[in-house]
Amino acid sequence: MAENKKRERYNIRISGLGGQGVVTTAHILGATMDNAGKYASLVPFFGSEKRMAPVEAYVRASSDPIYEVGEVVYPDIILIYHSQVVTHGKSYTMPFYTGLKPNSLIIINTDYDVLTEEDEKVLNDLNTTVVQFDATKLAKKIAGTELATNMAMMGMLLGLTKLVTTKHIEAAVRERFLGNSFVASGGTATLDSAIEKKFKKKEQLLTANMDVINQTFKMADSVDISGSELIVRFDV
Amino acid sequence: MSAITRPVLNKKQVEMNHLLHEAPREKHFITGAQAMAEAVKRANVDMAIAYPITPQSEVMHLVGDVFAQGHIKEYYRAEEELGTMSAIAGASRAGIRLFTATSGPGLLRGLEAIVSWPGHRVPAVLGILTRVVNAPLSIQPDNIEMAYMMHCGAVMLHAENQQDTFDFTLAAFAIAEKVDVYIPVAVATEGFFVTHAKGYVNMMSEDLVYKEFDPVASPVPAMDNETPPARIQRDAPVQKSNFMSYLIHSVWQQEIWDSNSRAMKYIYEYLGGPIEVQNPGSDVMILASGCAAAQAREAHRYAQEDGLSVGFVKVRAIRPFPRDEIREALKTAKTVIVPEHNIIGWLCTEVKAAIPNGGIVHEGPRVFGGMTLPVELIMFEIYEALGIEHKMKL
Numbered sequence: 001m002a003e004n005k006k007r008e009r010y011n012i013r014i015s016g017l018g019g020q021g022v023v024t025t026a027h028i029l030g031a032t033m034d035n036a037g038k039y040a041s042l043v044p045f046f047g048s049e050k051r052m053a054p055v056e057a058y059v060r061a062s063s064d065p066i067y068e069v070g071e072v073v074y075p076d077i078i079l080i081y082h083s084q085v086v087t088h089g090k091s092y093t094m095p096f097y098t099g100l101k102p103n104s105l106i107i108i109n110t111d112y113d114v115l116t117e118e119d120e121k122v123l124n125d126l127n128t129t130v131v132q133f134d135a136t137k138l139a140k141k142i143a144g145t146e147l148a149t150n151m152a153m154m155g156m157l158l159g160l161t162k163l164v165t166t167k168h169i170e171a172a173v174r175e176r177f178l179g180n181s182f183v184a185s186g187g188t189a190t191l192d193s194a195i196e197k198k199f200k201k202k203e204q205l206l207t208a209n210m211d212v213i214n215q216t217f218k219m220a221d222s223v224d225i226s227g228s229e230l231i232v233r234f235d236v
Numbered sequence: 237m238s239a240i241t242r243p244v245l246n247k248k249q250v251e252m253n254h255l256l257h258e259a260p261r262e263k264h265f266i267t268g269a270q271a272m273a274e275a276v277k278r279a280n281v282d283m284a285i286a287y288p289i290t291p292q293s294e295v296m297h298l299v300g301d302v303f304a305q306g307h308i309k310e311y312y313r314a315e316e317e318l319g320t321m322s323a324i325a326g327a328s329r330a331g332i333r334l335f336t337a338t339s340g341p342g343l344l345r346g347l348e349a350i351v352s353w354p355g356h357r358v359p360a361v362l363g364i365l366t367r368v369v370n371a372p373l374s375i376q377p378d379n380i381e382m383a384y385m386m387h388c389g390a391v392m393l394h395a396e397n398q399q400d401t402f403d404f405t406l407a408a409f410a411i412a413e414k415v416d417v418y419i420p421v422a423v424a425t426e427g428f429f430v431t432h433a434k435g436y437v438n439m440m441s442e443d444l445v446y447k448e449f450d451p452v453a454s455p456v457p458a459m460d461n462e463t464p465p466a467r468i469q470r471d472a473p474v475q476k477s478n479f480m481s482y483l484i485h486s487v488w489q490q491e492i493w494d495s496n497s498r499a500m501k502y503i504y505e506y507l508g509g510p511i512e513v514q515n516p517g518s519d520v521m522i523l524a525s526g527c528a529a530a531q532a533r534e535a536h537r538y539a540q541e542d543g544l545s546v547g548f549v550k551v552r553a554i555r556p557f558p559r560d561e562i563r564e565a566l567k568t569a570k571t572v573i574v575p576e577h578n579i580i581g582w583l584c585t586e587v588k589a590a591i592p593n594g595g596i597v598h599e600g601p602r603v604f605g606g607m608t609l610p611v612e613l614i615m616f617e618i619y620e621a622l623g624i625e626h627k628m629k630l
Binding site: 041042 | 397426429530533537608612
């Protein structure tokens with residue numbers, strides 16, 4: 001279709017488990033694009049809204065206004081927040097790469113090689129790049145909490161695609177956690193207060209999140225994913 | 237008698253043309269539900285009545301807030317939709333401006349009363365936030381319910397996005413109350429995709445408001461309940477004689493549909509016309525209304541980037557149906573693609589009937605049960621129509 005055109009356009013599907021910050025990522029990504037003077041539209045999936053239940057959220061990000069609406073059925077980018085999304089058979093989209101376009105990017109949070117041989121064959125045929133790293137471990141190591149997993153995933157995405165700078169991300173993260181314009185669901189509000197208790201000051205929460213994002217930007221900068229092997233692995 | 241005290245607002249009353257076309261606007265990032273409520277806020281509505289149903293409930297909740305802020309004089313939750321729509325008809329006899337909204341099954345429940353509004357000359361504005369009506373139950377935005385609304389004589393507008401929802405809702409009040417129209421106007425848009433998603437909406441100051449409803453200018457006299465008329469249609473036509481019943485019915489219904497046609501000039505005046513056309517004269521024309529028009533607009537952009545002979549027609553008015561305008565826009569097309577959010581393809585059927593060469597109209601693509609209409613489905617049809625090789629696997 002229009003892959004070779006200069007217009008930046010990414011249709012992103014984010015799959016994870018309730019409580020991992022999937023919907024929060026969609027909101028922050030949207031605000032980040034807005035801060036950068038670009039465009040985004042998001043479709044948070046309001047399913048069961050409980051921890052550990054499958055969750056999907058969708059973000060369209062572009063340098064131009066976006067007209068289309070609805071779920072992203074044919075993504076260019078897939079973020080997988082938990083290996084269970086690949087293995088469990090209970091997620092909203094099975095197999096997880098259904099509808100993936102050729103030459104696309106998948107980022108998976110996992111501590112082991114989660115793709116089957118069959119998965120690898122399909123993804124090879126689509127000329128996909130899979131970036132695999134333990135985002136939860138990274139979040140614990142740098143921010144001291146697994147609740148920053150979404151920051152690691154989002155940081156890796158933005159580090160690899162160079163859609164925006166860390167300055168734009170920082171403004172969006174600040175608005176989400178320190179601003180007052182965001183209306184969270186019940187479950188999300190509980191997690192917000194849990195993470196706020198963990199840090200004495202909200203500024204520390206912001207710093208910890210940004211440390212995770214800066215680290216993933218460094219990791220992303222250290223590799224050239226074009227023409228690489230199917231799977232790019234990072235040690236954390 | 238209201239238990240809560242609401243502020244008395246002092247707003248500047250203006251003509252609809254000033255409101256829509258001259259008043260400076262500011263850009264806001266809001267949901268479609270907010271856009272509809274913001275339009276109601278500026279429409280000088282006397283009374284709103286509704287019964288909640290997803291996804292409409294967001295709109296009428298916000299209209300409730302607008303009432304509490306003092307922008308509307310009366311607001312109450314009716315017992316259910318037949319009650320709601322009957323109450324709208326009754327309230328309109330007092331000579332006031334009315335707003336209600338509903339979705340899917342709520343629309344069908346209220347339809348018995350709604351289809352009598354045009355004949356009883358009820359100039360109310362009805363928001364339709366689409367939702368699946370058929371089994372299995374779902375709250376998602378399939379728009380088949382609009383097909384049930386199309387044959388009652390009401391004017392029907394179909395909004396593509398949040399901005400349309402705002403502008404169409406505001407314009408609807410002026411269109412409905414024109415002396416030579418004076419029938420209800422329905423403003424439909426897709427639930428969730430528009431109502432619960434945020435988009436950019438340019439809005440004028442809320443200190444401006446549409447001039448108040450003038451019952452004296454109404455072609456149907458308001459009823460003074462302090463001194464009730466001696467005789468309010470004492471005998472229904474059916475009680476007179478069959479002959480009188482046929483006669484009265486035909487006179488009323490022909491007049492309703494003439495009124496419906498006369499709304500077209502106001503759709504031009506306020507909304508710039510019943511259709512929008514891009515790249516007329518292209519081999520393939522994508523024609524769509526509502527949210528499907530947003531997806532079609534995106535497909536049209538992809539096609540332009542690929543240098544394909546593809547044009548785009550957005551249909552804003554479903555009733556009166558812009559037959560002549562669509563004929564003109566499609567006159568040199570070789571294929572017409574009509575993406576829709578319902579299984580029967582009501583827009584497709586209308587377009588086929590409107591043009592002399594209906595065979596060029598392609599059936600679909602359509603999605604059902606309120607699922608997303610991927611732009612890729614439209615691209616697939618474009619490639620097939622133009623005989624372009626592609627590797628799309630859908």
